[in-house]
Amino acid sequence: MKIKVKLFATLREKREKEMDLEIHETTTPGDILDLLGIPQSEVAIIMINGRHSKLNASLTENDTLAFFPAVGGG
Amino acid sequence: MNKFIRVNMSSGEIEIQAVPNQYIGLGGRALTSSFVNDEVKPTCHPLGKNNKLIFAPGLLSGTSAPNSGRLSVGAKSPLTGTIKECNTGGVFSQQMAKMGIKALVIEGMPEDDKFYVIKVSMDNVAIEEAPVEILGGCGNYDAIAFLTEKHGKNVGIAIVGPAGEHRLPSANISFKDPEGNIRSAGRGGLGAVMGSKKVKAVILDDTGAGTVPIAEPEKFRAAAKVFANALLSHPVSGQGLAAYGTDVLVNILNEAGGLPSYNFTQGRIDHNDIISGETMNATITERGGDGKVSHGCHRGCIIKCSQWYPDKQGKYITSGFEYETIWALGADAGIKNLDLIAYADRAMDDIGVDSIEVSVAVATAMEGGLLPWGDGEAALDAIKQIAVPTPLGRILGGGCAVVGKVCGLYRTPVVKDQAIPAYDPRSVKGIGLTYATTPMGADHTAGYCVSGNILKVGGDLDPLKKDGQIEYARSMQIGTAAVDSTGMCLFVYFGIADSPEGYQALIDMINAQYGLSLTSGDVDKLGESVLKVERDFNKRAGFTNAHDRLPEFFEYEALPPHNQVWDFTPEEIDEVYNF
Numbered sequence: 001m002k003i004k005v006k007l008f009a010t011l012r013e014k015r016e017k018e019m020d021l022e023i024h025e026t027t028t029p030g031d032i033l034d035l036l037g038i039p040q041s042e043v044a045i046i047m048i049n050g051r052h053s054k055l056n057a058s059l060t061e062n063d064t065l066a067f068f069p070a071v072g073g074g
Numbered sequence: 075m076n077k078f079i080r081v082n083m084s085s086g087e088i089e090i091q092a093v094p095n096q097y098i099g100l101g102g103r104a105l106t107s108s109f110v111n112d113e114v115k116p117t118c119h120p121l122g123k124n125n126k127l128i129f130a131p132g133l134l135s136g137t138s139a140p141n142s143g144r145l146s147v148g149a150k151s152p153l154t155g156t157i158k159e160c161n162t163g164g165v166f167s168q169q170m171a172k173m174g175i176k177a178l179v180i181e182g183m184p185e186d187d188k189f190y191v192i193k194v195s196m197d198n199v200a201i202e203e204a205p206v207e208i209l210g211g212c213g214n215y216d217a218i219a220f221l222t223e224k225h226g227k228n229v230g231i232a233i234v235g236p237a238g239e240h241r242l243p244s245a246n247i248s249f250k251d252p253e254g255n256i257r258s259a260g261r262g263g264l265g266a267v268m269g270s271k272k273v274k275a276v277i278l279d280d281t282g283a284g285t286v287p288i289a290e291p292e293k294f295r296a297a298a299k300v301f302a303n304a305l306l307s308h309p310v311s312g313q314g315l316a317a318y319g320t321d322v323l324v325n326i327l328n329e330a331g332g333l334p335s336y337n338f339t340q341g342r343i344d345h346n347d348i349i350s351g352e353t354m355n356a357t358i359t360e361r362g363g364d365g366k367v368s369h370g371c372h373r374g375c376i377i378k379c380s381q382w383y384p385d386k387q388g389k390y391i392t393s394g395f396e397y398e399t400i401w402a403l404g405a406d407a408g409i410k411n412l413d414l415i416a417y418a419d420r421a422m423d424d425i426g427v428d429s430i431e432v433s434v435a436v437a438t439a440m441e442g443g444l445l446p447w448g449d450g451e452a453a454l455d456a457i458k459q460i461a462v463p464t465p466l467g468r469i470l471g472g473g474c475a476v477v478g479k480v481c482g483l484y485r486t487p488v489v490k491d492q493a494i495p496a497y498d499p500r501s502v503k504g505i506g507l508t509y510a511t512t513p514m515g516a517d518h519t520a521g522y523c524v525s526g527n528i529l530k531v532g533g534d535l536d537p538l539k540k541d542g543q544i545e546y547a548r549s550m551q552i553g554t555a556a557v558d559s560t561g562m563c564l565f566v567y568f569g570i571a572d573s574p575e576g577y578q579a580l581i582d583m584i585n586a587q588y589g590l591s592l593t594s595g596d597v598d599k600l601g602e603s604v605l606k607v608e609r610d611f612n613k614r615a616g617f618t619n620a621h622d623r624l625p626e627f628f629e630y631e632a633l634p635p636h637n638q639v640w641d642f643t644p645e646e647i648d649e650v651y652n653f
């Protein structure tokens with residue numbers, strides 16, 4: 001199935017900021033980090049369709065998966 | 075800090091007193107709010123002789139504690155009618171502290187129509203007529219350069235721009251930063267209060283000032299080191315804020331569906347990357363020249379969230395280019411051009427208006443048909459009219475609530491007539507409780523619940539659910555009131571929220587400086603007492619719980635993409651201040 005992956009801030013360095021991926025139904029956000037070669041320790045926030053999520057969450061067709069490092073401001 | 079200076083603009087009298095007993099242990103917001111509550115008639119007109127303006131450094135200002143150079147400015151606000159504490163960077167706070175000045179109060183107002191400059195040096199305080207060169211439309215950048223040339227490179231300067239001279243409700247007070255650029259005590263129109271007292275500028279000459287006395291220097295140094303380590307080892311305060319500035323929030327709020335757009339009708343935009351922190355960083359790096367990705371608003375800031383944003387030729391346009399301003403013009407008003415937003419930011423600093431209030435007012439004016447949607451050139455031109463001021467300039471300078479009224483709008487995003495900033499309360503529920511209940515009017519910095527809701531620092535709450543938000547909004551407001559009293563920049567929060575040693579080090583520094591033995595319980599009590607004092611003032615000014623509400627449209631208009639409405643009941647909202 002197809003999903004969209006978005007990367008932000010430092011995670012964009014030397015990577016595409018947005019990509020469409022073809023994945024298996026059992027693939028988790030954690031697996032996708034491995035696939036992209038992003039250490040889990042660099043990721044602080046995961047969102048699926050704009051909702052905070054976890055490394056082992058399940059994904060469905062056409063989901064948008066977003067990864068952020070620790071960010072802050074105000 | 076043993077001097078308490080009062081300048082009476084009615085009589086021209088200047089008093090340099092010892093610090094009154096009840097203020098000895100206070101600093102920053104605790105001091106300004108207690109003073110305003112003690113001495114300002116709550117029902118006074120904010121622009122009349124009964125209002126008083128007070129400047130106070132924080133408890134740790136002037137020391138070597140990292141990030142301790144923030145200043146509090148207090149008065150009754152002409153925008154909200156409530157008590158107001160505004161917090162700013164620049165060199166003023168550390169200079170006041172080193173000069174031994176606990177507070178500087180400006181009261182009364184002259185009968186004549188001239189503007190004045192107050193000059194404070196170690197052995198003298200004088201009221202002089204303001205030089206004509208800096209009056210009648212002169213922008214803050216030129217005025218600061220003129221005053222620096224006249225009074226010396228190292229003087230501290232607090233100044234009102236044309237908007238303050240015209241006493242507009244969005245007028246701020248601008249402060250010279252270490253390089254002669256501008257930081258602002260932005261919100262709530264305190265520049266109008268200073269302008270009403272006919273004070274164009276306050277100059278601090280710290281020649282001959284000593285150092286701030288520290289009761290236990292060894293302990294202080296040790297605690298300051300632990301504190302600095304906590305800040306530098308957290309990814310947000312240690313690296314993130316320096317690299318991307320606060321504008322890094324555009325993308326995460328957008329992704330979370332909490333970026334209010336097109337006057338609060340959408341929670342997400344497609345052009346987010348045109349205005350994002352990532353783009354700002356790349357643009358500054360690529361253009362080079364005067365550009366700096368990170369910069370501190372006062373000496374001793376080690377987080378450095380500020381930056382110098384240059385034009386295509388590499389020439390400085392603006393600094394302290396904040397997420398809230400960029401959000402308001404870029405998303406809420408739909409201006410898809412970061413350079414135009416930078417010029418607007420510069421213009422607002424130069425004219426001396428709050429860049430949140432006026433930028434939200436621009437978006438509201440677009441909804442009201444005063445300006446075309448997304449038109450950055452038209453917005454910039456309208457903002458520049460505030461300096462004249464033309465009728466349109468006066469309307470925008472009147473703030474978001476005024477624009478909403480003038481345009482007959484239902485959807486006007488204000489609480490207590492202060493514009494709601496960059497985080498939609500329908501999809502970031504915790505921050506909505508802060509907007510509704512803080513004594514300041516809608517102000518994200520009064521209890522930054524975005525942190526635990528969206529950023530997951532210092533908490534983990536579901537931003538779309540009510541669970542835990544009341545307690546969280548309460549504790550964030552209490553903690554913030556305490557931090558605002560120390561002179562610390564609020565961003566130290568990211569470094570200490572999840573670091574008990576870092577938090578303890580902050581308390582240890584205060585203890586070492588003053589020879590005290592405060593505990594974290596005492597710090598909470600300080601925060602609570604500040605909020606109680608502020609609520610007391612507001613109550614006596616005529617505010618009730620009925621004012622602690624968000625605009626009605628949030629209850630009826632669901633915000634895409636999560637299609638949420640604001641659903642806290644009045645009783646639930648009132649629980650926030652149940653302590």
Ligand code: SF4
Pocket residue numbers: 141163315369370371372375376377378379380563564565
């Ligand atoms: S982190 Fe930013 S706001 Fe805070 S003191 Fe440093 S430059 Fe100023």
